[in-house]
Amino acid sequence: MSALRFDQVAKRYPGGIEAVSGVSFEVGKGEMVVLSGHSGAGKSTLLRMIPAIERPTEGRVVVNGQDVGKLKRSGVAILRRNLGVIFQDRKLLFDRTVFDNVMLPLAIAGFAPREAARRVRAALDKVGLLEREKAYPIALSGGEQQRLAIARAVVNRPSLLIADEPTAHLDPAYAHDIAQMFRSFNGVGVTVIVATPDEALFAPYGARRIVLDHGRLVTEEAVP
Amino acid sequence: MTIGNWLRQHGKACGAAARRIAGQPVNTLLSALVVGIALALPAGGEMLLVNFLRLAQNVSATPQLSIFLTLDANKKDSQEIDARLKRHVLVRDYRYVPREEARSRLKQTEGLAEVIDSLPRNPFPDAFVVTPKGESPEQLENLKLEFANYPKVEHVQLDSLWVKRLDALLRLGQMLVTGLAVLLGVALVAVTFNTIRLQILTQRAEVEVSRLLGASDAFIRRPFFYFGALQGLLGGVVAWVLVLAAAYALARPVSRLASLYSFNFALRPLPLAESLFLIAFAVFLGWLGAWLSVSRHLRDIEPR
């Protein structure tokens, strides 16, 4: 069973724009995939269909054997709890500390406080933000905010990690660090899907490429 | 979900709501005052009613019925009535007052002795004073009718006819208090409804992100329910304090007034049971307002 399968998926937004058309591909467990394409190619739309934020208008999106389009409200909630998602706009809560932002997924999952605090610190340590746990996101640099978003996505130890342009607006050295971080998650068996316009960044890690052009899949190959 | 887990989730939600309430002291104070003042009206009414009821019970003690026989009734007639009263299930106690006793008692009254002596014959009939078992006006009225139909009975007097009027008055008071409570209760639900709507708006980002991270509907709603209930609790406490303060402020003037009518009466604050009910009612109204608001507004927030 694959971690993720798109089966003739199309997404038409109200208003008639077909953001994704006839896309089929499969991601095996433990794989690392880089999704690239021009701005407006449909990368975010495609990724947002995995946690059922958007529903496909045609075709099927299957996550861990489950047809996402058929899930009820409660099923969607359970699916999201088991995914790690880094959103293009990060979706941080600016009235909560760094620590509390990372705590949120564990609170939702109902972890005991001590175990939760331990996991939060472990995740913050992994992204190098342990010293800033009491800070508010507004006091963080763009790169630090990005790492905070990553810590929140991995704190519940998901088997599938989805990241939408995690290196946008970061200087190259910083972007490289973050790419390295995804590489290390993948190294411990996490399936990783990263959307980025900068596929060269992930090239050294041997990730498979999927390229979108105007909503259509144009390339699907392993990085040489 | 285990019990510990469930408790923890509720504890967290309650804590989060409490922090939000504490984090906006001015808003909280204003809402608590609105809820408190509105609830203080029916609560104060209830306090007066409870006191009035106690006063009424003190004054009337137990009502009595006096049965006056006709003047020509003889010993055998009184024995007949005596026998009937003895068998009657609704009679707690009764006393026979022979006409001679009535006459000699009245004679002891200052200044009346000569008048009574001057009368050609004893004007008093034989009488029975009956203490019934029930106290409701209907029961007393029925007993009165029944006794009046006994042989050789001239007249039956219900000593406390005013018990009936008092009862009607108290019932009216109770209705007013209930009506007031319902009316203001609806207003309070509306107030909470709006407060929670604003809360949901200010926490929009949090709701949206929680949804994205897989929070269940229950998880998202819970803090708002607690917020409504806690606000109700604060309002209920304010109402209770207001009524208590009113009771203390009124205590002296009321007992002075009562002493003018030679009553020994002290206004008491709302009894424990009513106090608890007041607070529980306030909590319930807050929770209800929150529930309605959350059902109406939370579904609109879908992650983008």
Ligand SMILES: Nc1ncnc2c1ncn2[C@@H]1O[C@H](COP(=O)(O)OP(=O)(O)OP(=O)(O)O)[C@@H](O)[C@H]1O
């Ligand atoms: N909510 C929406 N409603 C209508 N149209 C949308 C919506 N979201 C995206 N689109 C359109 O769908 C197309 C694909 O957008 P999408 O955000 O998926 O592209 P992208 O590849 O992520 O671009 P970028 O690299 O700029 O993030 C675009 O034409 C966009 O305008």
Ligand SMILES: [Mg+2]
């Ligand atoms: Mg995008």
